[in-house]
Amino acid sequence: MLLISSRSSIRLGRALGGYRRHLCRAMSADTSSDSNVAANFSKYEYPNRTEAPIITATTADKVVSLETSGSSITPSNKIYDPSDPFDERGQLPLGEREKIRDKQTSDFGSIKLSSLPITESVPDFIPPNVASTELSAPETVITKLDNGIRVVSQETYGQMCTVGVLTNVGSRHEPTSGIVHMLETMAFGSTKKYDGLQIAEMLQDWGGTRFVSHSREQTLHCIDILRPNVRDGMQLLSEVVLNPLITEVPQDFMEALAVLEFQAQEQLPELVLGEALQVAAYGSDQQLGKIHFGTQETIPLLTPDSVQNFYDNSIRSNPEGMVIAGAGIGHKELVELAKDYFGAMKQSGSPATVPSAYRGGSHFIGNSTQSSIFSPTMPEEDFCRVALAFPVGGWHSDSMVTACVLQTLLGGGSSFSAGGPGKGMYSRMYQQVLNRYGWMETAEAFTTFADEGGLFGVSASTPAPNRVKDLVTVLADQLARLAFQQVDDIELSRARNMLKCNVLTQLESRLILFEDMGRQVLTYGKREDAATTCKKIDAVTADDIQALALQMLKGNAPTIAATGSHLDQIPSHEEIARWFQ
Structure with a gap:
């Protein structure tokens, strides 16, 4: 389907007029x-x-x-x-045409088409090709430096490499919501050695691209760069991670503050629903219940000094909670670079992680709601979005892989999609929900994991006010059915195969490989290879699925979160809890 707005139609008309x-x-x-x-x-x-x-x-x-x-x-x-x-x-x-043609031929022959013309010999800066029989199979190698930094790498034998720094610091550790959000916004800005414009120009000259990600538990800074320039990239990373100017350049801080204020007013409904879910499950007084993003109430509390103090006492002074990862680079080379640019770090501080206990509850954010916890200006729309969840184990739980298989089995997405099994069209949420209830706009399963626990649930949306209660009933029915009816062999086999396909396909990306290595070493102290992960996925049985569902539902209060319109149509938390008794 091609949708053209009135303005686009005008532009199209002008283009057709020019063509005529x-x-x-x-x-x-x-x-x-x-x-x-x-x-x-x-x-x-x-x-x-x-x-x-x-x-x-x-x-x-x-x-x-x-x-x-x-x-x-x-x-x-x-x-x-x-x-x-x-x-x-x-x-x-x-005769005149032949004369002009000969002159053009002569002129074309004198043009230098490239500063790197094709020659019979290979330029010195290009490494020689090595026969595949002489290459060793790529493997993940880990080294711990004297100051506690762990270095992990895997070769890819390509001309690009991804290097970066991960730390065990996230929004759960911040004293005021929005500090980590501010650090993410200011990342790759001015440092003691370079200003933001210089950094952008250097990355462009080096053929590099930078990525930044901050979550509730971890931060990530990385550069994807041409291999001959990797030393320059690591030197820049050390400047960005260890020497950012937070208090010295007031203009940068004020510009980042303006970005946070704008984002707080324009949060996507899906992000708001995810934040409401954390608050409902853990409460705002626990670390996992803290809002990850800056809000209209917390942004004015942010100051350069408070952000600087948090950074100095958590990231800059915490080499034991830091991992330097590289994909597409030799391990010996990465270790030497890590020593050169991060070897001087000394342990003097670390974030305090206080485990959060699951509580269960409800948290609703309407289009006009002014929540004391999270108060974005929601888009004016008639959709009601609801998420229903229960607790599961975290990153260190034996049931984590089972939860991932179950999420793939339920699957889901939006009511408008295309494709076959690879798009999840044979998953339960498509077959039993989206294809059955035309008033359902989206429906899908989700998981969230942390060190001490996680959430497994289903979410959906509808524009029909009289269908909101039915929506919650359908979601509850999908979760309850898992506990009382074993999944059949066909859909379980399909879910396992699809999850393995997703894992292996994702790891084909150098960026994903880098992130997977870094986060695994940061979380577990080691990296599990793809073959081991696939064996764990294949080992999941229908009994495991049913046992996990019973464990989630039995004796645990449900978590219900909602955003949008028609929230008064949602059943109360007490009523939903009775459905699972």
Whole structure:
């Protein structure tokens, strides 16, 4: 389906008008027998032309070849000839055309097409090709430096590499909501050695791209860069991570503050629903219940000094909670670079992680709600978005892989999609929800994991006010059915295969490989290879799925979160809890 707005229609109309003018000019040139008229298009240009264009056609056997005719082509039978890319009107004598062609050929031969011309020998800066039989199979290698930093890498034998720094610091550790959000916004800005513009120009010159990500538990800074420039990239990373200017450049801080204020007013409904879910599950007084983003109430509390103090006492002084990862680089080289640029760090501080206990509850944010916890300006729409969740184990739980298989089995997405099994169209949320209830706009399963625990649930949205209660009922039914009915072998096999396909496909990306290595070493102290992960996925049985569902639902209060309109139609938390008793 192609949707064109009124403004786009105007632009399209102008473009078509330009095309018609071009077409009329071309036709007038090809059909007019008066060369003087053909040479002067101005008085015949559209829209001044009133006569209808003359359209002519010919066949290949009627075309007079330049080589055989010995005379110029007349406009009536002129057809573009690849061997004669000029004089399309056929006004030049044959001798004149040959003279111009020879001059063009001579001129083209003198043009330098590239500063790196094709030569018989390979330039010195390009490493020699190595036969595949001489290459060792890539493997993940981990080294711990004297100051506690862990270095992990895996070779990819490509001309690009991804290097970066991960730390065990996140928004759960901040004293005021929004500090980590501010650090993410200011990342790769001014440092003690460079300003933001210089950093952008250097990355462009080096063929590099930078990425920054901050979550509730971890931060990530990385550069994807041409391999010959990796040392420059690591030197820049050390500046960005260890020497950012937070208090010294007030203008940068104020600009980042303005970005946070804008984002707080324009949060996507899906992000707001995720934050409401954390508050409902853990409470705002626990670390996992803290809002990850800056809010309209917390942003004014942020100061350069408070952000600087948090950074100094958590990231800059915490080498034991830091991992330097690289994909597409030799391990020995990465270790040397890590020593050169991060080896001087000393442990003097670390974030305090206080485990959060699951509580369960409800938290609703309406379009006009002014929540004391999270108060964005929601888009004016008639959708109601609801999420229903229960607790599962965290990153260190034996049931984490089972939860991932179950999420893939339920699957889901939006009501408008295309594709086959690879898009999840055979998952339960498509077959039993989206394909059955036309008033359902989206429906999908989700998981969130942390060190001490996580959430498993289902979410959905609808624009129909009279269907909101039915929506919650359908979501509850999908979760309850998992506990009382075993999944069949076909859908379980499909879910396992699809999850393995997703894992292996994602790891084909160098950026994903880098992130997977870094986060695993930061969380577990080691990296599990893809083959081991696939074996764990294959080992998940229908009994495991049912046991996990029973464990989630039995004796745990549900978590219900909602955003948007028609929130008064949602059943109370007490009523939903009774459904699972």
